[in-house]
Amino acid sequence: MALALAAGGAAHAAGSRQLATGGASTIEGGAGGGLVPWAAITGYGAREEIGATAFATRINTGDYRLDVQGAAVGLFNRIELSASRQELDLVALGPALGLPGAHLRQHVIGAKVRLAGDVLYTRMPQIALGVQYKKQQDFALARALGARDDADVDVYLSATKVFLAGVGGYNAFLSGTARLTRANETGLLGFGGEGRNGRRVALEASGGVLLSRRFAIGAEYRGKSGSLDAVRESAWRDLFVAWFPNRHVSVVVAYADLGTVATLPDQTGWYLSVQGAF
Amino acid sequence: MRTIFAMLLALAAAAPSPDDSLYRALGEKQGIARLVDALLDRVYADPRINDLFKHVDRPDLARLVGEHFCHETGGPCEYTGRSMTDTHSGLAIKAKEFDAFVEDLVDAMEALDLPTRTQNRMLKHFAPMRAEIIDQ
Numbered sequence: 001m002a003l004a005l006a007a008g009g010a011a012h013a014a015g016s017r018q019l020a021t022g023g024a025s026t027i028e029g030g031a032g033g034g035l036v037p038w039a040a041i042t043g044y045g046a047r048e049e050i051g052a053t054a055f056a057t058r059i060n061t062g063d064y065r066l067d068v069q070g071a072a073v074g075l076f077n078r079i080e081l082s083a084s085r086q087e088l089d090l091v092a093l094g095p096a097l098g099l100p101g102a103h104l105r106q107h108v109i110g111a112k113v114r115l116a117g118d119v120l121y122t123r124m125p126q127i128a129l130g131v132q133y134k135k136q137q138d139f140a141l142a143r144a145l146g147a148r149d150d151a152d153v154d155v156y157l158s159a160t161k162v163f164l165a166g167v168g169g170y171n172a173f174l175s176g177t178a179r180l181t182r183a184n185e186t187g188l189l190g191f192g193g194e195g196r197n198g199r200r201v202a203l204e205a206s207g208g209v210l211l212s213r214r215f216a217i218g219a220e221y222r223g224k225s226g227s228l229d230a231v232r233e234s235a236w237r238d239l240f241v242a243w244f245p246n247r248h249v250s251v252v253v254a255y256a257d258l259g260t261v262a263t264l265p266d267q268t269g270w271y272l273s274v275q276g277a278f
Numbered sequence: 279m280r281t282i283f284a285m286l287l288a289l290a291a292a293a294p295s296p297d298d299s300l301y302r303a304l305g306e307k308q309g310i311a312r313l314v315d316a317l318l319d320r321v322y323a324d325p326r327i328n329d330l331f332k333h334v335d336r337p338d339l340a341r342l343v344g345e346h347f348c349h350e351t352g353g354p355c356e357y358t359g360r361s362m363t364d365t366h367s368g369l370a371i372k373a374k375e376f377d378a379f380v381e382d383l384v385d386a387m388e389a390l391d392l393p394t395r396t397q398n399r400m401l402k403h404f405a406p407m408r409a410e411i412i413d414q
Contacts, residue, residue: 016373
């Protein structure tokens, strides 16, 4: 009986917002699809509640492996604070450069504020403004490639909306983000460069359909254009399946196409992300 | 002229009635009664919101919610209750309480095996009423 009560209490402890409205965790720590942010505030906390999430993500293309861990807190469905650390293992490039085991690490601290709207309940989309402070931790390689700085700030504006019964009677969602950034490969290769050093606008989008209350499928696009002349970079894309068995756990599996990453072309592979919400 | 007038009258009489497809998808009056029952079972047992319904007579509430669902989904019912704003006036319903109610509704629809698409249409129809229900 006590156990049942405890389980019942826990079932409500994650907050009151509807399932999946907190999205998954992005590689930069906040709520979103996976590669791109949403305007949603992480977790399930309604206006009177606090929610929190923790996650681990791995993207494996064979030549590269990106591991990310992070956590975020959503305050009163208004403010989101997040922290994450990324480690990109140069599985193929390291040995080729005579640096077996080489990796690039980055820390990201994020804050997001919901400016207006509600993902689910208002006619207008939910709109949020976010900042991400990024600090590259292994700058030697990025510096050698021409990056100017090992730390910088991204600023982004996101709009996200769920269209109830939007596609053939199924709930659908659409999210768009415009980001001002100087990042090379999201910051893993530092910020700025020799040629063009200023901030650029990057456009990002994700959209999908909820096949049921617990399953969503969709796609993401993250426009990128770095400043490094030596290593061109590509937009990132993925096709994902997300599973929300309850408010405490979500799992995203995706097939990701990262294009050319640091001279190695055709970087495609699997994306797996697991989130716990409290 | 008289013929044209008669034709216009006939056309008006044959004009399509308001869309009642959601009403029918819910199983008409019987289906709605079952849904309301399943919903109120959950609401009255939900510790997040059942205090709000402590002094609300369940048969009365069931009748009014049933009428409201029926009327709003295009069914042949009159809603005899007050407006959403009036009925929730002074209750200061919180966002989290509205969300809890919506979850109970979705749980009830799942329990009755209503198709996902019917559930979604139901949410689409009633979600915009949030603004008339919370903070009143």
